[in-house]
Amino acid sequence: MPSPDDELRIAMAAHKAERFEEAEAGYLRVLEARPDHAKALYYLGLLQFHRGDTATAIKFVQRCLNFARTNGPAWNTLGGLFVAAGRKAEARDAYRRATIVAPAMGEAWYNYAICLRDEGDAEGAIDALRTSLAREPSYSRSYEALATVLYQAGRSQEAADIYREWAEREPQSAKARHMVAAVSQRDVPSRAADDYVRELFDSAARSFDANLGKLNYRAPGLVVEALVREAQSVGVSSAEAYAGLASVLDAGCGTGLCGPLLRPHAVRLVGVDLSSQMVERARARQCYDELVVEELSTFMRSRPGAFDAIVSADTLVYFGALEEPLSAARGALTKDGVLVFTVESLPETSSQDYRLETHGRYAHTERYLRSALAVAGFTATRIEPATLREESGEAVSGAVVTARRA
Numbered sequence: 144m145p146s147p148d149d150e151l152r153i154a155m156a157a158h159k160a161e162r163f164e165e166a167e168a169g170y171l172r173v174l175e176a177r178p179d180h181a182k183a184l185y186y187l188g189l190l191q192f193h194r195g196d197t198a199t200a201i202k203f204v205q206r207c208l209n210f211a212r213t214n215g216p217a218w219n220t221l222g223g224l225f226v227a228a229g230r231k232a233e234a235r236d237a238y239r240r241a242t243i244v245a246p247a248m249g250e251a252w253y254n255y256a257i258c259l260r261d262e263g264d265a266e267g268a269i270d271a272l273r274t275s276l277a278r279e280p281s282y283s284r285s286y287e288a289l290a291t292v293l294y295q296a297g298r299s300q301e302a303a304d305i306y307r308e309w310a311e312r313e314p315q316s317a318k319a320r321h322m323v324a325a326v327s328q329r330d331v332p333s334r335a336a337d338d339y340v341r342e343l344f345d346s347a348a349r350s351f352d353a354n355l356g357k358l359n360y361r362a363p364g365l366v367v368e369a370l371v372r373e374a375q376s377v378g379v380s381s382a383e384a385y386a387g388l389a390s391v392l393d394a395g396c397g398t399g400l401c402g403p404l405l406r407p408h409a410v411r412l413v414g415v416d417l418s419s420q421m422v423e424r425a426r427a428r429q430c431y432d433e434l435v436v437e438e439l440s441t442f443m444r445s446r447p448g449a450f451d452a453i454v455s456a457d458t459l460v461y462f463g464a465l466e467e468p469l470s471a472a473r474g475a476l477t478k479d480g481v482l483v484f485t486v487e488s489l490p491e492t493s494s495q496d497y498r499l500e501t502h503g504r505y506a507h508t509e510r511y512l513r514s515a516l517a518v519a520g521f522t523a524t525r526i527e528p529a530t531l532r533e534e535s536g537e538a539v540s541g542a543v544v545t546a547r548r549a
């Protein structure tokens with residue numbers, strides 16, 4: 144007969160292979176022999192979570208902790224289970240316990256800080272994130288979170304220092320490199336690097352819709368409204384009167400928030416985006432005829448004359464120089480095709496055409512927009528000021544640009 148520890152190893156292998164029933168039977172056999180077997184209780188809890196039963200998972204991990212009070216990772220897991228169950232105060236307390244029993248565990252400090260931040264305690268979050276980095280400097284999520292909380296609290300200089308520290312520690316991190324350029328204004332790239340965009344949006348994909356919902360995000364509605372107005376005003380493609388557009392591209396489609404708004408106006412709707420995780424969510428909406436994971440200028444260059452209209456909501460803010468995407472868009476449009484996009488505004492008094500702002504996105508002057516459109520072969524029909532969304536309680540001012548292939 145196998146020992147409880149052998150039995151546990153076999154059950155864990157079955158668990159890993161997602162043979163949940165076999166794994167559960169194994170864990171239960173271990174617990175029959177040793178009801179206080181903390182590891183078996185822990186993994187039985189995780190198994191319930193993997194099956195979708197978070198409430199039972201919490202009970203097993205709590206039982207595990209009755210026998211393993213100083214197990215930091217188990218307190219940390221309990222915190223995560225409480226987060227998944229929406230029990231925020233209990234999550235915070237569990238993470239706090241993890242930091243007490245395992246003070247060197249950067250991840251526990253990070254998770255505790257995120258709870259504090261979400262409760263509105265920015266100072267507490269900043270302290271906990273600084274502790275996370277002091278105790279475990281390699282826990283890189285804490286750099287980004289700390290710099291963001293500092294920036295949101297108006298402490299931009301301290302945020303800049305943290306980005307620099309992060310970039311020094313992890314020169315390979317595209318996010319750290321991008322943000323150092325943003326805060327120092329040195330070596331500013333002409334557009335956000337592909338790996339930065341992928342890193343940023345692959346990790347943001349899961350919470351993107353919920354987060355932007357909270358920020359009163361308006362870009363998709365604004366671009367589609369402008370597109371329909373422009374298409375109706377002249378008639379596009381071969382249609383005599385506006386009866387929809389034969390082919391529309393959503394450039395930087397993200398999770399597909401523009402999709403349901405565009406669908407009634409497009410016979411064929413195509414989306415392109417660099418982030419595979421964002422595209423996966425767009426796919427789940429089932430309103431695009433084609434979705435492609437690719438850099439948008441490269442994609443548009445590969446489809447000459449393919450689209451009657453191209454929309455790009457909150458995406459050209461990841462480009463400083465607009466010559467390349469605008470020229471690629473012109474090539475991908477049919478004769479008289481329409482291009483609609485949003486940008487964030489840089490005051491006309493600026494000596495620069497565009498600027499990488501400290502939040503990591505670019506802002507453009509209207510003067511530059513007009514000249515870049517003309518150079519690329521577009522007539523700017525309208526550049527309308529608009530509030531695109533809020534950030535740190537402030538309205539983000541931008542413009543909705545409607546242009547036609549000249």
Ligand SMILES: C[S@@+](CC[C@H](N)C(=O)[O-])C[C@H]1O[C@@H](n2cnc3c(N)ncnc32)[C@H](O)[C@@H]1O
Pocket residue numbers: 340341344362363394395396397398399400401415416417418421437438439440455456457458461
């Ligand atoms: C803020 S999101 C907006 C998504 C969507 N348009 C919306 O309004 O919900 C910006 C999107 O642009 C994509 N993106 C940024 N630069 C890109 C590039 N060069 N090529 C393709 N996609 C890009 C990002 O991956 C991200 O999904």
